[in-house]
Amino acid sequence: MDKLHRKRQSVSVWLLVIIMVVCICLMNSVAEQGIEDYCMLASDWNILVNHTDYANVDLGEFRMDATQKGDYVSMQTRLPQKKISNPVLRIYTIHSEVSVELDSQEIYHYGRELNAQNRLVGYGYHFIDLPDDYMGKNLTIQLWITENNAFTYLETPQIDNELTEMRNYIMQKKVPLAVNLFLIVFGICLLMSSVLFVGRNIKFGQLICVAGFSIGIGCWSLCNYDLIILFTYDIRLKVLMEFISLYVTPVFVLLYFWTDATEKRNKAYRIAYYMAIFCQSMLAALSIIFQAMNLVHLPEMLKYEHILLVLIFSGIIGVAIYDFKNHNIHNQALILGIGIMIVIGLTDIFRFNMDKFNIARHAGRYTSNLCIGALVYVLAQIIDFSTEISKKLYESAQRDILEKMAYADELTGIANRRRCEEEWDRIEKTDNYGILAFDLNHLKKMNDTYGHESGDKLIRSFAECIQSAFGRHATVGRMGGDEFIVIFEDMTGIDIEEQLESYKKELAKCNKANPDLHISAAYGFCSKAEEPDLGAKEIYRKADGRMYECKVAMKCQRTKE
Secondary structure, eight states: OOHHHHHHHHHHHHHHHHHHHHHHHHHOOOOOOOSEEEEEESSSSEEEEETTTEEEOOTOOOOOOOTTTTTTEEEEOOSSSSOOOSSEEEEESEEEEEEEEETTEEEEEEEEEHTTTTOOEEEEEEEEEEOTOOOEEEEEEEEEEEETTTSSOOOOEEEEHHHHHHHHHHHHHHHHHHHHHHHHHHHHHHHHHHHHHTTTTTGGHHHHHHHHHHHHHHHEEEEEGGGGOOOOOHHHHHHHHHHHHHHHHHHHHHHHHHHHHHHHHHHHHHHHHHHHHHHHHHHHHHHHHHHTTTTTTTGGGGGHHHHHHHHHHHHHHHHHHHHHHHTTTOOHHHHHHHHHHHHHHHHHHHHHHHHHHOOTTTTOOOOOOOHHHHHHHHHHHHHHHHHHHHHHHHHHHHHHHHHHHHHHHHSSSBHHHHHHHHHHHHHOOSOEEEEEEEEETHHHHHHHHHHHHHHHHHHHHHHHHHHHTTTTTSSSEEEEETTEEEEEETTOOOOHHHHHHHHHHHHHHHHHHHHOOOOEEEEEEEEEETTTTTTTTHHHHHHHHHHHHHHHHHHHHHHHH
């Protein structure tokens, strides 16, 4: 079993590595844009940042100090003579009220009311229709910054063909689109299925955590890649979705390890684990509450999230190193998955802060490979869960076999003497039970005349008969040899005469199916209600005595016949 487990672990690790490498290579490959149906507006810009002018600016090289709330940026250029069919101007703004003018006439405005109310404006793409005769006209883009440390660069605007622009954009980002949609759809399906089973086995709560993480990281990455524009152009909704996903998703990662942390770790580890869950949950809850009350916008909580994630990642790395030193690594695939997630996450945090605040760097708006790490991590979690469930099922099957060996009669499969005696001890605390004692007739004669195989067939057939007659309401067992017992735990609503009539009908069916066996048995019944002062064993002896009286009567009847 251990050898097979190690082999599966090795295959899983290599499979995850191959998936990650292939996906990253595909995502970082450059896709071709539409033929000539676009025009980049990169050069010859005149820029005003508050009171500072910059002339003949190339946006690919232009950098400035991080803009603050209340700053003003104006960008002006003359549109080229290149004609684009069905022209649409695509610009990207970050936490800014924006106004677009063509020859001093405003053709687009966004965020005026939101800025006036000090509400979250958001960031993302704007798609602005241009007139067919836009060539050679003066384009002016004005930005009023609504958040501190908003950006240090200006993204290059672009004129696209409205009919092909979205197709080109999807082709450029088809791999992350496929990965993120897979994460979201897979998470939703997994959530619906795991909710159905969590009531039966709490272990399926881990799958809910996997589903929550998969949906959350898929939504975050969909916004990070600006692929959300396939579903909505509302950039404010995009920012709300992106940051709420970012703040809530780590909670699911932490909860996945609840059993390991609370049952298999020392006190110091458990305290640190509880603190991590508490802090991450509080940050997510407070961020949403503050945003709803318009007290603090979601992006302003990002620096605290980064600090918290670095601490959590550091803790996970520390635990992994400790487990590695103590040879306590049980699932290499899960360690690989979470390791990839941590490396990509820490790299993203570093890149984000360097690109945003270090103007000396050739910074630009970046996209993360975290969705690939998330895909690998989700697959690793599924492998971990499947391995754990397989182990539990194997152990459960082993326990069932041992229990069956310990408590089931080897010949008939019904309860053996040990099981029946434990049942006596259990019902001793109740006061409404009853016991039927049976003694199978002619067993010795059958063994002596036809052999023990026929005798065993007689025993099995009779066991099937009484199991069919009483099994729904009682415990049916074999005390040994030709002695059988039926234990009614609760006689409420049970008429023993009706039960015996049912037994006689089943006995007739058995004899009809096996005419060579001539099955018959004597029986005796006693209930606790008849003998309230007796214990379960004494009740059984009382029923056994009545059974022998029945046996004598049956012999007398056969003698007369």
